Amino acid sequence: MKSELxxxxxxxxxxxxxxxxxxxxxxxRRIGIELHIVQQPVCCGSPVIxxxxxxWLYPAAYNLARVEEMGLDTVVTVxxxxxxxxxxxxxxxQDAGVRAEVNRRLEPLGLSSSGGVMVKHLVRLLVEREDxxxxxxxxxxxxxxxxxNPCQAFRPGEVMGYExxxxxxxxxxxxxxxGAEVVTYGGEDExxxxxxxxxxxxxxxxxxxxxxxxxxxxxxxxxxxxxGNCQLLLRRFQRLIVHDDEHLRIQALLLPQLIxxxxxxxxxxxxxxxxxxx
Amino acid sequence: xxxxxxCTQCGVCVSVCPVEKVGGHALVTFLADPExxxxxxxLCTSCRRCEESCPEGVPIYALIMEQRRQEQPPPGYEAxxxxxxxxxxxxxxxxxxxxxxxxRWGLERVELPPPDLLKELLDK
Numbered sequence: 001m002k003s004e005l006x007x008x009x010x011x012x013x014x015x016x017x018x019x020x021x022x023x024x025x026x027x028x029r030r031i032g033i034e035l036h037i038v039q040q041p042v043c044c045g046s047p048v049i050x051x052x053x054x055x056w057l058y059p060a061a062y063n064l065a066r067v068e069e070m071g072l073d074t075v076v077t078v079x080x081x082x083x084x085x086x087x088x089x090x091x092x093x094q095d096a097g098v099r100a101e102v103n104r105r106l107e108p109l110g111l112s113s114s115g116g117v118m119v120k121h122l123v124r125l126l127v128e129r130e131d132x133x134x135x136x137x138x139x140x141x142x143x144x145x146x147x148x149n150p151c152q153a154f155r156p157g158e159v160m161g162y163e164x165x166x167x168x169x170x171x172x173x174x175x176x177x178x179g180a181e182v183v184t185y186g187g188e189d190e191x192x193x194x195x196x197x198x199x200x201x202x203x204x205x206x207x208x209x210x211x212x213x214x215x216x217x218x219x220x221x222x223x224x225x226x227x228g229n230c231q232l233l234l235r236r237f238q239r240l241i242v243h244d245d246e247h248l249r250i251q252a253l254l255l256p257q258l259i260x261x262x263x264x265x266x267x268x269x270x271x272x273x274x275x276x277x278x
Numbered sequence: 279x280x281x282x283x284x285c286t287q288c289g290v291c292v293s294v295c296p297v298e299k300v301g302g303h304a305l306v307t308f309l310a311d312p313e314x315x316x317x318x319x320x321l322c323t324s325c326r327r328c329e330e331s332c333p334e335g336v337p338i339y340a341l342i343m344e345q346r347r348q349e350q351p352p353p354g355y356e357a358x359x360x361x362x363x364x365x366x367x368x369x370x371x372x373x374x375x376x377x378x379x380x381x382r383w384g385l386e387r388v389e390l391p392p393p394d395l396l397k398e399l400l401d402k
Contacts, residue, residue, distance in 0.1 A: 009388065011367055011368045011369050014367065014371070014376065014388065015367065015369040015371045015376075016369070018379055018380065018382075018383040018385060019383070021383075021385055022383050022384070022385065025385075036386075037385075037386055037388050039388060039389050040389050040390065040391040040392075040395070041388070041391065042366040042367070042391050042395055042396050042399065043362045043366060043367055043368050043396065046324060047322075047324055048355070048358045048359055048362050048368045049362060049396075049400070050343050051320075051343060051346040051347070051351065051355060051359070052346070052347055052351065052359050053347070053400050054343075054344075054347065055399075055400050055401065058399040058400060058401075059366075059396055059399045059400065062395075062399050081324065084324065105398075105399065105401070108398075109395075109398075151296065151323050151324070151325035151327075152323070152324050152325060152326075155325065155326040155327065155329070155330045156326055156329065156330060157330060165330055166294075166327065166330060166331070189296065190296055190299060190300070191296035191297060191299065191300055191323055191325075193300070194323075195322070195323040195324065196297065196302065196321060196323065197354065198320075198352070198354030198355045198358060199318065199320035199321055199352045199354060199355060200302065200318075200320075200321060200352070201354070203297075203300065203301065203302050203321070206300060206301065207300040207302075210300055271383075
């Protein structure tokens, strides 16, 4: 069955990581899901707007109202920060009083919210479609992987819909689906450093280094990220951490890139160089 | 800031905080020890482990954000705030740059919001 879902890009995808969106689309297309991007998206609110304005709900609700305008009821995001803020907004909009207040501000824009949009982080969507994914993973990956859980996609468990919110296993399940071996290195839920970068660059890079060192020590082949913020710091900014310490130079992939490889999707479609796992 | 009444200073929040684990001192340092001065509300990853673990149900994340709103942001945040108010996104990008990038990747076109939209939404 073909599904049509909205896709909220967030600054991570829109300005920095088109490959994340490309890989996500390629994987979802294989299981019959077509994504339609939210037009005129504004910042989700995390962590920037929320840090200076108590009115963060309005822009978040605006983005959800754009989804409704598209005639869709579910929006997918690949960033933990976006998933968290938009889910909290969707929850807040269940209250008729809040909704009326928000709609007063959306009305001049020709938009409104009925509170009917569901927000899903990619990890959740993929776990929900686990059987279809399994059927498409035709190329088992014999590689040893150290994973990082997205820190903003699971809590508050009551809002994000996770019972095991302190020890989420979803990313592990998805990695194991590809045939890869998950290497335990103790840093699965530790800070990648990305969110600290705006506040304290040295601490941010030190956090990243701590992680790379733990992964290198366990001899994992690659680092797998369930959130693009981790990928941003530990792959794009890896050179700022590694310097001359070659042993810390570790390949890092995004979750949909790994799953895409297991589906035998050509590397180029996933934003990867050919033979990336060899 | 004022120490929340419901907090018993048990320190569970410090023990689960990933920022504390890498040597930073987040707002949870102050919750566990109201005498502490070496901590920052800006060192937070929004992971909410503290809040999820708090036996007293202290809304720690909301406290962190309230505290931030009363302070001068660090330079990195200040730049992001300026950008978001100028164009609605936390990193400035032109429509032309965006169109080129997305075309290169074969991705559907995205129209950027009008520059003043976020200010309108925030009633600024």
